[in-house]
Amino acid sequence: MTEPAVPPIRRWSDYPVESLLAAKGDQRLSVVIPARDEQDSVGDVVAALRHAWVEQTPLIDELVVIDSDSVDDTVEVARAAGAIVHSAKDIRPDLGPAEGKGEALWKALHVVTGDVLAFIDADLVEWGSHFVPGLVGPLLTDPTVQLVKAVYDRPLLDAAGQEAESGGRVTELVARPLIALHRPALCGIVQPLAGEWAIRRDVFASLSVPTGYGVEIAALIDIADRFGAGAIAQVDLGRRAHRNRRHDTLGPMAVQVLAAAEARCGVRPVPAVPTHVELTQFVRGAAGFEPHVRRPAIGERPPACDVPGYRRGGE
């Protein structure tokens, strides 16, 4: 039996802002930007969104940066550009410490007021403010849509900022093979790890959330398992470039993506915070190959709606 396919890819220009404002009504939209050491780019991301969708057109009700243990000037730069800034570690400290992008998004649930949440990475260097109407368009206009994933061309930039080849190394080597093996109904998702996505707050609050980079693959699988792949919309946003990381630093990300998928495929129970695994990589030193151990966290936060004292920000 073939599961329902993911619907065709829509375009951001299918969602004119006038009709979105009408469809939005009194629903609140929070844009959440997780940021760890992004002082070089977060200011431009915040300023462009604020100019387009707070000052010129009132689409965004709340523009929030969740600082994720930055040691640079991310907090000051984001605040100066006009964002509301929270530090992940200062939100519900009673729940214990955890690190990572997923932790930042999960902690956002405890402070933001939106009915609809759109997530935008802080390291974008080529993108546009049209990302926001594109991401929220399907949620505001179609009640059957639960999750919107961005679709875009994503170049891999070399050290000089020149386009070297197509990006998405973890996407191609980890996420797509996982989907082929375990969730073939999702093979129509063009960018399964896209950091730009949108979701209804109450749905996100009902999900178990990996604290690290597993947050995207987890949400994708969980939404498809609960609502069917047809509840996922994809919107073509054009082109997107970000700060590409060295390939050896993508190993821990791959571990987190794999672990989140495995927890959803019955390979292991959902691990609690602060479960880590040891990933051993090697560098050649004076004495030969020297092991370099990284310890990516693979634990998950429980659904926020099950956390005692959970309430949306402002209530």
Ligand SMILES: O=c1ccn([C@@H]2O[C@H](COP(=O)(O)OP(=O)(O)O[C@H]3O[C@H](CO)[C@@H](O)[C@H](O)[C@H]3O)[C@@H](O)[C@H]2O)c(=O)[nH]1
């Ligand atoms: O501990 C962290 C690490 C990252 N980030 C932020 O998360 C965003 C994405 O992080 P990045 O390291 O740039 O991830 P990518 O290499 O871009 O990885 C891609 O794939 C990941 C796994 O699905 C997604 O989480 C990313 O959004 C997606 O862009 C950026 O704003 C980071 O500052 C945090 O807030 N906390």
Ligand SMILES: O=C(O)[C@H](O)COP(=O)(O)O
């Ligand atoms: O999504 C991915 O696969 C990772 O973010 C790596 O992306 P990149 O290869 O474009 O840097």
